[in-house]
Amino acid sequence: MISIAVLGHGVVGSGVAEVLTINQGSITEKVGQPVVVKRILDLRSFPQLPYADKFTTNFDDIVNDTEISIVVETMGGLHPAYDYAKAALSAGKSVVTSNKELVAAKGDELLALAQANNVSFLFEASVGGGIPIIRPLWQCLAANEVEGIAGILNGTTNFMLTHMVQDGMSFEDALALAQQLGYAERNPAADVEGMDACRKICILASLAFGKHVYPDQVHTEGITHLTAADVRCAEQLGCVIKLIGKARRTEDGVYCLVAPMLVPKDSILSGVNDVFNAILVQGNAVGDVVFYGKGAGKLPTASAVVADVIDAAKHQGAPHCLSWEPAAPNHVLNSTDEAFSFLIRFETTEREALSARLVESFGDITVVNCLENELVVVTSPLSEKELSRRLSALPEAAPISCLRIASL
Amino acid sequence: MISIAVLGHGVVGSGVAEVLTINQGSITEKVGQPVVVKRILDLRSFPQLPYADKFTTNFDDIVNDTEISIVVETMGGLHPAYDYAKAALSAGKSVVTSNKELVAAKGDELLALAQANNVSFLFEASVGGGIPIIRPLWQCLAANEVEGIAGILNGTTNFMLTHMVQDGMSFEDALALAQQLGYAERNPAADVEGMDACRKICILASLAFGKHVYPDQVHTEGITHLTAADVRCAEQLGCVIKLIGKARRTEDGVYCLVAPMLVPKDSILSGVNDVFNAILVQGNAVGDVVFYGKGAGKLPTASAVVADVIDAAKHQGAPHCLSWEPAAPNHVLNSTDEAFSFLIRFETTEREALSARLVESFGDITVVNCLENELVVVTSPLSEKELSRRLSALPEAAPISCLRIASL
Numbered sequence: 162m163i164s165i166a167v168l169g170h171g172v173v174g175s176g177v178a179e180v181l182t183i184n185q186g187s188i189t190e191k192v193g194q195p196v197v198v199k200r201i202l203d204l205r206s207f208p209q210l211p212y213a214d215k216f217t218t219n220f221d222d223i224v225n226d227t228e229i230s231i232v233v234e235t236m237g238g239l240h241p242a243y244d245y246a247k248a249a250l251s252a253g254k255s256v257v258t259s260n261k262e263l264v265a266a267k268g269d270e271l272l273a274l275a276q277a278n279n280v281s282f283l284f285e286a287s288v289g290g291g292i293p294i295i296r297p298l299w300q301c302l303a304a305n306e307v308e309g310i311a312g313i314l315n316g317t318t319n320f321m322l323t324h325m326v327q328d329g330m331s332f333e334d335a336l337a338l339a340q341q342l343g344y345a346e347r348n349p350a351a352d353v354e355g356m357d358a359c360r361k362i363c364i365l366a367s368l369a370f371g372k373h374v375y376p377d378q379v380h381t382e383g384i385t386h387l388t389a390a391d392v393r394c395a396e397q398l399g400c401v402i403k404l405i406g407k408a409r410r411t412e413d414g415v416y417c418l419v420a421p422m423l424v425p426k427d428s429i430l431s432g433v434n435d436v437f438n439a440i441l442v443q444g445n446a447v448g449d450v451v452f453y454g455k456g457a458g459k460l461p462t463a464s465a466v467v468a469d470v471i472d473a474a475k476h477q478g479a480p481h482c483l484s485w486e487p488a489a490p491n492h493v494l495n496s497t498d499e500a501f502s503f504l505i506r507f508e509t510t511e512r513e514a515l516s517a518r519l520v521e522s523f524g525d526i527t528v529v530n531c532l533e534n535e536l537v538v539v540t541s542p543l544s545e546k547e548l549s550r551r552l553s554a555l556p557e558a559a560p561i562s563c564l565r566i567a568s569l
Numbered sequence: 570m571i572s573i574a575v576l577g578h579g580v581v582g583s584g585v586a587e588v589l590t591i592n593q594g595s596i597t598e599k600v601g602q603p604v605v606v607k608r609i610l611d612l613r614s615f616p617q618l619p620y621a622d623k624f625t626t627n628f629d630d631i632v633n634d635t636e637i638s639i640v641v642e643t644m645g646g647l648h649p650a651y652d653y654a655k656a657a658l659s660a661g662k663s664v665v666t667s668n669k670e671l672v673a674a675k676g677d678e679l680l681a682l683a684q685a686n687n688v689s690f691l692f693e694a695s696v697g698g699g700i701p702i703i704r705p706l707w708q709c710l711a712a713n714e715v716e717g718i719a720g721i722l723n724g725t726t727n728f729m730l731t732h733m734v735q736d737g738m739s740f741e742d743a744l745a746l747a748q749q750l751g752y753a754e755r756n757p758a759a760d761v762e763g764m765d766a767c768r769k770i771c772i773l774a775s776l777a778f779g780k781h782v783y784p785d786q787v788h789t790e791g792i793t794h795l796t797a798a799d800v801r802c803a804e805q806l807g808c809v810i811k812l813i814g815k816a817r818r819t820e821d822g823v824y825c826l827v828a829p830m831l832v833p834k835d836s837i838l839s840g841v842n843d844v845f846n847a848i849l850v851q852g853n854a855v856g857d858v859v860f861y862g863k864g865a866g867k868l869p870t871a872s873a874v875v876a877d878v879i880d881a882a883k884h885q886g887a888p889h890c891l892s893w894e895p896a897a898p899n900h901v902l903n904s905t906d907e908a909f910s911f912l913i914r915f916e917t918t919e920r921e922a923l924s925a926r927l928v929e930s931f932g933d934i935t936v937v938n939c940l941e942n943e944l945v946v947v948t949s950p951l952s953e954k955e956l957s958r959r960l961s962a963l964p965e966a967a968p969i970s971c972l973r974i975a976s977l
Contacts, residue, residue, distance in 0.1 A: 188712065291852075291855035300704060300708075300880065301704050303876045303879045304872040305592065305872050429837075429840055431840075433837070446592070446868040446871060447872040449863070450700055450862035452859075452860060454858035464712040465709070465712075467711075467854075471712060472711075
């Protein structure tokens with residue numbers, strides 16, 4: 162029998178207990194012995210639950226229990242999750258987590274600690290909820306050099322954008338709907354400002370390119386400034402707007418970025434709607450592969466956690482040695498140097514004149530007349546730095562909005 | 570150093586050598602030691618190649634070489650691939666194969682033989698080319714009971730159907746184009762008659778549901794009878810036609826089927842075009858996840874083979890114990906009992922009269938008037954057996970075509 166502990170009995174933690182129960186038979190068969198939740202850490206008590214006696218408010222009951230060999234961390238947040246994970250690994254227990262904030266901030270350190278203690282530190286559920294992505298990146302695509310990753314990594318914003326695109330909703334109405342349906346929190350900042358997607362692309366970039374990438378190294382734009390007019394312009398260009406987390410390897414280092422981007426409708430990512438996530442990985446041998454599914458939710462996320470528990474249980478004493486190196490100076494490049502085509506909207510009543518000035522300054526530029534009293538243009542690929550330089554030479558041309566066109 | 574042998578220096582076999590060379594550095598790092606091709610079995614000689622001295626025409630040079638610990642089989646066909654795989658496993662060598670015919674016909678036996686010899690038998694490349702699907706099904710979704718699988722499993726037919734849908738091409742013209750571009754063989758039977766997709770759904774169903782499913786147990790329809798008129802009808806219903814391999818678990822057993830089906834445009838599978846493949850897996854915890862990528866081609870397929878080689882190399886002495894049981898009587902159900910909605914086209918100049926007769930016989934039926942001189946209807950879900958029974962009661966109503974609507 163493998164005894165595990167679960168830290169945090171919230172949505173994911175309670176889902177872990179549920180998945181272990183409903184699929185008990187097949188899990189026992191896969192592991193070769195039963196996997197049983199022995200302890201659950203939570204400040205609250207749940208007297209109505211059949212396993213109410215397993216709750217504790219004291220982490221020492223878990224870390225000092227030598228029968229417990231796997232600790233599942235589903236508390237979220239950096240502290241005390243980090244402290245508990247460190248203590249559990251140091252005590253020779255494998256740790257499985259769904260906590261993207263923890264992995265994005267401390268992944269390299271916890272992986273090294275796991276390796277030093279000959280145990281597993283696994284985090285499949287930290288990116289893409291139930292979608293298999295960490296293990297495929299690390300094992301199934303092991304024969305590839307990963308060249309780039311682009312993903313729809315946040316279900317809440319994708320739900321909102323889907324309604325903005327398909328129903329012409331405003332940002333505010335889409336947010337209200339998401340909150341009403343429980344997809345967005347009362348304070349939606351982490352989702353709509355892109356932080357959640359940023360943490361996930363950091364984890365993917367660290368794994369794919371071998372060195373830790375920290376969230377504060379990644380230029381992150383959310384979707385709060387997007388309007389229905391942006392969506393209509395994208396439509397005219399045969400695109401939809403998606404919040405994309407993107408990482409790309411170059412000879413000099415790694416570009417990493419989170420921003421709303423125009424995605425052409427012939428890209429498979431354009432058809433990823435509602436709360437679904439999808440992650441496109443470009444390998445130098447395999448080409449493009451995409452992993453698609455529900456990026457959040459109780460049972461999908463719990464199923465990824467439990468898959469890691471099964472892995473840790475099967476490989477006790479010979480853990481999988483997933484790892485990456487600490488962050489290195491200059492590994493993450495300045496994203497304002499990365500070239501994109503931009504869609505730019507200018508408010509103007511003098512289209513012709515402004516258009517002429519832009520052609521003069523930008524050279525190759527395409528005018529897309531999709532809105533009244535506006536000049537809308539698409540640039541050829543150039544860096545944001547270069548874009549700013551050229552725009553600052555045209556003080557009369559103040560863009561209303563400026564969006565990247567995804568190059569996937 | 571890990572020494573491997575490659576059986577067959579065709580498209581995939583030569584790709585394996587290429588991937589091992591171009592990504593040598595990262596592969597060595599992942600395995601902990603270099604992986605080197607020591608021998609290549611082929612009846613042809615390739616004197617111009619830098620590794621021409623590695624070729625042999627005698628399998629004994631490989632099976633008797635104790636330095637060779639992994640044998641890669643990329644010959645295709647059942648014999649001698651099966652005999653060589655069996656001999657290699659019996660000699661204590663791991664076997665990695667891209668050969669779907671071999672796995673679909675002999676998977677259970679070879680897995681058992683590998684287990685008995687404490688070596689690996691791996692076949693990620695046998696389904697979906699470079700798309701990770703075997704390992705994700707077996708490891709990443711290990712916490713789930715798989716309920717169903719539906720996939721676009723054959724790139725050649727998907728390329729043809731894409732052109733039939735997007736450009737209104739006939740079957741014959743689409744086939745000619747696929748042959749011209751090298752996507753279809755001179756004798757395209759295995760692709761267009763569905764055998765290739767059938768072998769792949771057999772492998773997926775065996776893995777997901779735990780018992781071997783043989784190709785001759787699976788009702789298989791190809792796309793040879795599809796016409797541009799079928800495609801136009803599907804379009805009117807908001808669907809595209811895809812060749813779908815489908816397996817579904819029920820309490821009584823497993824339904825398994827390959828047939829062209831109408832796929833609604835709001836399904837992510839409808840956007841899978843050209844030579845791309847996609848496999849949708851429904852787990853009882855994770856819900857729907859989809860794996861998408863190039864289902865064939867030299868480097869994509871080779872990259873999946875090499876990922877298996879890396880896995881086998883890393884786990885020598887403690888191989889992954891992927892397995893399923895031998896086929897069981899009554900495990901695979903009769904697919905004519907599985908219920909689908911059908912799109913049926915009847916040639917008639919008397920729509921009203923025939924329509925009335927159909928309503929009388931079928932009860933709930935929807936008339937879709939999309940073609941001249943035809944009556945086109947959609948039935949509510951019923952089994953093929955039931956459909957045949959009702960149609961035989963209407964001898965004046967001989968369908969021109971009859972297509973399932975995918976329920977994914």
